[in-house]
Amino acid sequence: EAGVAQSPRYKIIEKRQSVAFWCNPISGHATLYWYQQILGQGPKLLIQFQNNGVVDDSQLPKDRFSAERLKGVDSTLKIQPAKLEDSAVYLCASSPRTGGSNEQFFGPGTRLTVL
């Protein structure tokens, strides 16, 4: 079974530039998560999708971050404009369904460096 795919794996940009990350979850997984992991900390949820609808985006900085999940499969996370403090690893995860108790399957992440 293929895992969660993410691209790019690494990205270096200058502050105020824009960047986009892509995620392809495990086939059939209805729930998709985007996390931000700053060095030395645990993953912090940015946004959660159930199929193509947003379940939770309470911790998403909506003035600069946006995300979509078209057709309930792939998802993109965009930052525009980027700030220095956005340097982090952006992890995508998926699980078969929301609610109840489900393990989350994480992708390899995209390491973003903002200069």
Place this chain on the structure above:
Amino acid sequence: GQQVMQIPQYQHVQEGEDFTTYCNSSTTLSNIQWYKQRPGGHPVFLIQLVKSGEVKKQKRLTFQFGEAKKNSSLHITATQTTDVGTYFCAGPNSGGSNYKLTFGKGTLLTVNP
């Protein structure tokens, strides 16, 4: 909001020694999950505990959920170099129809061969 705290933040052991990390939640949890993240890698699910006082074992790893369902621990017996990584606990938010995990900051384990 809900907080999940882990101690210690770092732990360095000699190979063969035991290791324990502790997780405490500010609220009662319906369940708790544990993940391992190797250096440069991504979090990988280890286990989920649901019942009060539950104890589960995976080879050298023993996971425990507290009676009050507000704390948990992970104990590794006779550590090996393959155990190196950061161990995270994560608990679901309390209340509401949404289900999302709050991760602790993790415990970084290093093992000296």
